Amino acid sequence: SIQHVYGAQHPPFDPLLHGTLIKPGSKPPATPVKLKKVSTFQEFESNTSDAWDLGDDDDELLAIAAENLNTEVVMETAHKVIQNHSKLQEQHKFQEEHLQEEKQVGSAELTSVPCGDNRLVKSVSEGHTSSSSDNVSESSSMQRSQSLPQTSTPPLVSGMADYNTSVTPALTEREASRLDKFKQLLAGPNTDLEELRKLSWSGIPKRVRPIAWKLLSGYLPANVDRRESTLKRKRKEYFAFVEQYYDSRNDENHQDTYRQIHIDIPRMSPEVLRLQPKVTEIFERILFIWAIRHPASGYVQGINDLVTPFFVVFVCEYIEEEEVENFDVSSLPEEVLQNIEADSYWCMSKLLDGIQDNYTFAQPGIQKKVKMLEELVSRIDEQVHRHLDQHEVKYLQFAFRWMNNLLMREVPLHCTIRLWDTYQVSTFLHFH
Amino acid sequence: MQKHSQKEHLYKLLVIGDLGVGKTSIIKRYVHQNFSPHYRATIGVDFALKVLSWDAETVVRLQLWDIAGQERFGNMTRVYYREAMGAFIVFDVTRPATFEAVTKWKEDLDSKLVLPNGKPVPTVLLANKCDQGIDVLMNNGIKMDQFCKENGFVGWFETSAKENININEASRCLVKHIIDSESDPVQSVEPDIIKPHLNSSKIVSCSACFKS
Numbered sequence: 001s002i003q004h005v006y007g008a009q010h011p012p013f014d015p016l017l018h019g020t021l022i023k024p025g026s027k028p029p030a031t032p033v034k035l036k037k038v039s040t041f042q043e044f045e046s047n048t049s050d051a052w053d054l055g056d057d058d059d060e061l062l063a064i065a066a067e068n069l070n071t072e073v074v075m076e077t078a079h080k081v082i083q084n085h086s087k088l089q090e091q092h093k094f095q096e097e098h099l100q101e102e103k104q105v106g107s108a109e110l111t112s113v114p115c116g117d118n119r120l121v122k123s124v125s126e127g128h129t130s131s132s133s134d135n136v137s138e139s140s141s142m143q144r145s146q147s148l149p150q151t152s153t154p155p156l157v158s159g160m161a162d163y164n165t166s167v168t169p170a171l172t173e174r175e176a177s178r179l180d181k182f183k184q185l186l187a188g189p190n191t192d193l194e195e196l197r198k199l200s201w202s203g204i205p206k207r208v209r210p211i212a213w214k215l216l217s218g219y220l221p222a223n224v225d226r227r228e229s230t231l232k233r234k235r236k237e238y239f240a241f242v243e244q245y246y247d248s249r250n251d252e253n254h255q256d257t258y259r260q261i262h263i264d265i266p267r268m269s270p271e272v273l274r275l276q277p278k279v280t281e282i283f284e285r286i287l288f289i290w291a292i293r294h295p296a297s298g299y300v301q302g303i304n305d306l307v308t309p310f311f312v313v314f315v316c317e318y319i320e321e322e323e324v325e326n327f328d329v330s331s332l333p334e335e336v337l338q339n340i341e342a343d344s345y346w347c348m349s350k351l352l353d354g355i356q357d358n359y360t361f362a363q364p365g366i367q368k369k370v371k372m373l374e375e376l377v378s379r380i381d382e383q384v385h386r387h388l389d390q391h392e393v394k395y396l397q398f399a400f401r402w403m404n405n406l407l408m409r410e411v412p413l414h415c416t417i418r419l420w421d422t423y424q425v426s427t428f429l430h431f432h
Numbered sequence: 433m434q435k436h437s438q439k440e441h442l443y444k445l446l447v448i449g450d451l452g453v454g455k456t457s458i459i460k461r462y463v464h465q466n467f468s469p470h471y472r473a474t475i476g477v478d479f480a481l482k483v484l485s486w487d488a489e490t491v492v493r494l495q496l497w498d499i500a501g502q503e504r505f506g507n508m509t510r511v512y513y514r515e516a517m518g519a520f521i522v523f524d525v526t527r528p529a530t531f532e533a534v535t536k537w538k539e540d541l542d543s544k545l546v547l548p549n550g551k552p553v554p555t556v557l558l559a560n561k562c563d564q565g566i567d568v569l570m571n572n573g574i575k576m577d578q579f580c581k582e583n584g585f586v587g588w589f590e591t592s593a594k595e596n597i598n599i600n601e602a603s604r605c606l607v608k609h610i611i612d613s614e615s616d617p618v619q620s621v622e623p624d625i626i627k628p629h630l631n632s633s634k635i636v637s638c639s640a641c642f643k644s
Contacts, residue, residue: 263452362507400476
């Protein structure tokens, strides 16, 4: 029987409502399948890539997905993923799972993973005009990603490179129209946040991402006229905190916190950013102020990684077309840097408000989420679950960091940023 | 070195200690023979494998568990400790607070993990970053020997991941104690013999561990 593959949609698809619960026994046999049939994959991809745009009408989307899916291609791609990414499989599925809001889906959903990856790549290049320049910038950013000291990155990235060739001008057009939609929505006078969430679910164009994130996190008000004054007030408020607390970082009761942050900042990613003294200063201030103001959790390793996406996205607001990771942050005017710092602080605070029990004593939030992941895997891929169990591998041993750092360590930064577009739509709590 | 006469051992070893003392660096040095000042903070646990040709008949595979040092993660350690055969506890000689935490780590370890024979797992203490020249604790080796005896360490080493000092030696010391304790099954079936400081008799017998 054909298993449906559903692209990301908002609100997320609920299989219970659609009566398509999947039997656990319907897994494909584990025979190796060669990567040679690229055309088949492309065919599959073109059949499903438009699923990412729909979302206005769920039923329509489901109908299209059901119609266009070729079981053979689905299974073949599933095998490919299983064979070639046996380790990554968990992570992929996990991300995909979360994109689908932890609903029960069949083994066939593995096939949507490459499609999802491809989308992640495309969203990075949004705002570019020609597809050839897209490819250049993407391949350069990919090389950098591959040099990251993460074992998991190269297969993921090379996988994306394989599919990268299928970027077509039509998609660029589509992206342009998406950008227009966003611009209209953001122009006001009152941004319809529900509409913005719907639209953001499948990715936010790079150019409007900073403002979209600020709106989605609740940092900026929907009313256009109030935005500027809110930004002014919040930025002032943040620097008042800095004034009030930052000198206490070497006091007896705060020095442990500060020292931990100070040790961790040179050890964060991406490498190029952390080597800039200006960036180090900013991150230390943001993290210290947050930790002092949230004594229930304080500073926990991993939180440092959560500043990065905000910082990088907000820097993009002030620079043109440049790769942030190569950008000399100190070349920005002091005032601009202060704005980026304050905005990053507030948006990170909003994010952490929703997941604070990830970082309080015994980290109950993470324990719960790892447990959920275990349940999920046991339902959708019993084979993997049994395998882990037989080898006495505990989910906490490998999935802890996924939750603690919101996948920041597992995928390249631009993929995290794309994921966060979707996360912010229904609050981080839902996903992590 | 005939195939049929080779024995293989697989040991899970823990590497624990406060954050930033150099646990990851020690493992990377030991396993990959390199060093970077920029390893990222370990979250949860990382793994590495080292294969040792112990002697003509024996191959030892070490599964090194690099466990995050931050206190907030302390609740997870039970899951990571299980079935380990030995441990390194690491501190940073330039930060006295990390030495003070050593006993805390030892207690955590011993309270959550014992060998099948009921004894604590062999543990070696590593005084890391000895290349830094800020040697506040090491000026008295006899005191350190005493500290190890009192706290049940089978030995201690001044190490430097940066300069590759004593890491192989420390590992050989730990492995030797693990092999010894494995080939010493008599005590395990006679619980009466087990005493709190049983290990101390072994310390003397291992000349490699203590520099005089």
